[in-house]
Amino acid sequence: MAETKELVLLNCWASPYGMRCRIALAEKRVEYEHKDENLMEKSPLLLQSNPVHKKIPVLVHGGKPVCESLVIVQYVDEAWPDRAPLLPADAYGRAQARFWADFVDKKIFECGTKLWMLKKEAQGEAKKEFTEGLKLLEGELGEKKYFGGDTFGFVDVALVPLMAWFRTYESFGSFSAETEAPKLVAWGKRCMERESVAMSLPDPGKVYEFVCFMRKMFGLGSAMAETNGLMLLNFWPSPHGMRCRVALAEKGLKYVYREEESIMECKSRLLVKSDPVRMRVPVLLHDGKPVCESLIIVQYLDEVWPDRAPLLPADPYGRAKARYWADFIDKEIFECGLKLWKLEGEKQDEARDQFLRALKILEGELGEKKYFGGDTFGFVDVTLVPVVAWYRTYELFGSFRTEMHAPRLMAWGKRCLERESVAMSSLPDPHKVHQFVRFLRNKKPGLQPF
Secondary structure, three states: OEOOOOEEEEEOOOOHHHHHHHHHHHHHOEOOEEEEOOOOOOOHHHHHHOOOOOOOOEEEEOOEEEEOHHHHHHHHHHHOOOOOOOOOOOHHHHHHHHHHHHHHHHHHHHHHHHHHHOOHHHHHHHHHHHHHHHHHHHHHHOOOOEOOEOOOOHHHHHHOOHHHHHHHHHHHHOOOHHHHOHHHHHHHHHHHOOHHHHOOOOOHHHHHHHHHHHHHHOOOOHHHHOOOOEEEEEOOOOHHHHHHHHHHHHOOOOOEEEEOOOOOOOOOHHHHHHOOOOOOOOEEEEOOEEEEOHHHHHHHHHHHOOOOOOOOOOOHHHHHHHHHHHHHHHHHHHHHHHHHHHOOHHHHHHHHHHHHHHHHHHHHHHOOOOEOOEOOOOHHHHHHOOHHHHHHHHHHHHOOOHHHHOHHHHHHHHHHHOOHHHHOOOOOOHHHHHHHHHHHHHHOOOOOOO
């Protein structure tokens, strides 16, 4: 193997995309350092090297990162052109090879992911597309030894990780690759005879076990079947996440709860994928489809399960009023509350005055009613009740007592805490919330945690 200065591959052992890079490097007989990434807690090097997608594989050559597996394989081929060329010498041949490699990405590996990510009833279309993709590839392979003829090349490198994943796709998709694409299976066996491939592909059984673990972690296994297909991505001190938990409890809905380390920069892959715009909790996954923003989540739950403890009023005007006050709470209570512990001096004083004015306005809206909707616990109550867990923090940083400024709201909060849905929804200990906020101020003063 040739010695290469500062060549590092950031990878996850089960990634078919990373396998491509390992095969290409093995074909070129280039030495490199392999760093296996924990995808739940991504390394600073990975986040720095691929700040856009934050995904593996990444090849770092002399400190310069190259991202995306097909780009990496082409880079390796161009950086070491005199060793086992992977792309054809002529421009048209290279264009054809790139076309089929792109086809493999979109029709094989993306469809393959759907086979194990989707439920049985939703797999039919993915399986059809996947097997059709196999047949098209068989047509392109024809009677050749490899896709490039007698020479193992770019398209072979792009596709051959399939051999480590066939068992997983077959198991979840309920089909036989041997039956659907016998020529491709034979091609795969020929590829496995190559040292570069044999040393780079993991045991298919271990890949299958890994996928089963991932399904369980993502709530795609039997647990999800018992929980209405619901998963909540949350971070325990988030008042916005507390709303969702209260709403789910009011509806009597079981769900998979997944705690996100939101104050860390390495957010989970599932959170980033589910909310690629803001990458914040909470996110509700329903049958794999993400719903973001807490007020939208609560309304979604109310619309999907309207017959269980309705949260919004039945009439349009009542719903409009409830949404108005929920928006008021977001902007005048929780946004101002954030300023109380993040700001200092005159700006903090301004935030405190705005916060206390908002409490008095809410007291006026509550009046003598039991809840904001009257005798019925509803949407506005769900929106505001997390403030009970945050009062201590707001009071200590803002130097005031809520009891003195808004006694009716304090009494309302105590009534809410008597509800099973609120008590069981893990409104955290106010002291722990305060400790968490002190940690944030000291360690990560500029961070937006929720």
